[in-house]
Amino acid sequence: MGHIDWAEIAQASLDTLAMLGGSMILTVLLGLPLGVILFLTGKGQMLDNRAANGALSLLVNILRSVPFVILLIVMIPLTVALVGTSLGVAGAIPPLVAGAAPFFARLVETALREVDKGVIEASFAMGAKRRQVVINALLPEAMPGIIAAATVTAIALVSYTAMAGVVGAGGLGDLAIRFGYQRFQTDVMVVTVVLLLVLVQALQMVGDRVVRRVSHR
């Protein structure tokens, strides 16, 4: 364990958590409405609109089909324009959100499709407005699915943050590449991988627990 600089590992861990936290919040803020709109504009739904649905769907598919490593590099000019730098935690967040939000939106759309149509019909029959149906019936009914989707997305973001090390984002992935890989410091590699594993495990456990709590089926 001669190579390990624990202070550096602690800093890298904090960077990873910051990237994860920041990008996760923005991913939910962007991805949730996007998923809801994708669902609502779908065939036979409340705001059935082929053109809008097709355009959004295409955008989502494009962002999802670009490999994340490529997205990181392609987005550098946009990232600089948005946050002033393409380096560090701040520089990593725009590409992380661009990669994860469409993914999360698709999962949200799927979770909304699982909601019993009868419940939606019943809400309308009770005199609900469209907005009330979405906010008071559709989203609460889909909540277990949406939380599960957020868990899967957070875990995907963990591996994205490791890749973000490639463009100088910092964090555990960056440490693994610079020391573990490029300098053949296997012990650093092992420690970072174990820490990432612990993080993923923790996210999954918390996610599962919340799903159980909000699910009353």
Added chain:
Amino acid sequence: MIAFEAVSKTYAPKAKAGGEGHVALSGVSLSVRAGEVFGVIGASGAGKSTLIRLINGLERPTDGRVVVDGDDVAALGVEGLRDLRRRVGMIFQHFNLLSSKTVADNVAFPLKLAGRPAAEVKARTAELLARVGLSDQAAKYPAQLSGGQKQRVGVARALATGPKVLLCDEATSALDPETTEQILDLVSGLNRELGLTIVLITHEMDVVRRVCDRVAVLEAGRVVETGAVEDVFLHPASATARRFVREADGEPAAGAVLAGRVVRLTFRGEATYKPVLGEVARTTGVDYSILGGRIHRLRETPYGQLTLALTGGDVDAAIAQFQAAGVRVDPVLIGEGA
């Protein structure tokens, strides 16, 4: 209270099929009086679901008008329609409760949607839960309830905004016979005690017999028969109605023994309990063999129906005597069944 005036509903054709679309209802005219329980019976695909959904504007007619409580449903704006829906409650075959909300929150839901103050919502919810006998289940989630309890929650929820009309969409079709009875009792109690107008759709004649005042028989999108339940049930005029009545009562023992004149006697009300049959046989010398029969109740009215083969003696005099005693006599054609 509710009037259908030559209502038709055609669903848009599927783009790929290139056909003419699906005709769910054609030329339906009905009227439901205030305070009655009106049944619509039909096989699946006959258009019942569409019919009931036209009443609260979940579906719009392609042709004709649906007038509910003075409003032409199709002419209402968004606000008007929401207001109508608060005057028309609805319960469903699969209950359609929100699984994410407790029993109390489900019942409170329409009140919250209407923006009623919290104190009123709370008091009204407690009152409704007491009415359907679920006060002790308020904090549970729907998944923890039995089917009958879920439908009670559905009923309480439908009553929350104080409607004048209750729509029952196959409300007992997913329930076992005992629970069905409880829910039907609850629904007829609401009709009696609150004067609620009730429209129920079903594919079971038994449900109609137990709670309805009048019934319309639907076949392939058309009303083939309408009338008081007693009339439709005892003397069905259409083949569809006869089929539903047979399903409810089972096949009578007709068959090869048909010597003599075969008639069907219908006793209603008090006549059901009179010893008419023996009396007529004694005085006219007619022998009878019973080929089939049923004795039951239509809501509160007892009735009996017997299919007899009459032989020997003076058959015409016997028939006249039956009629004089208030018994309806219909000839049965061989092969018609009962």
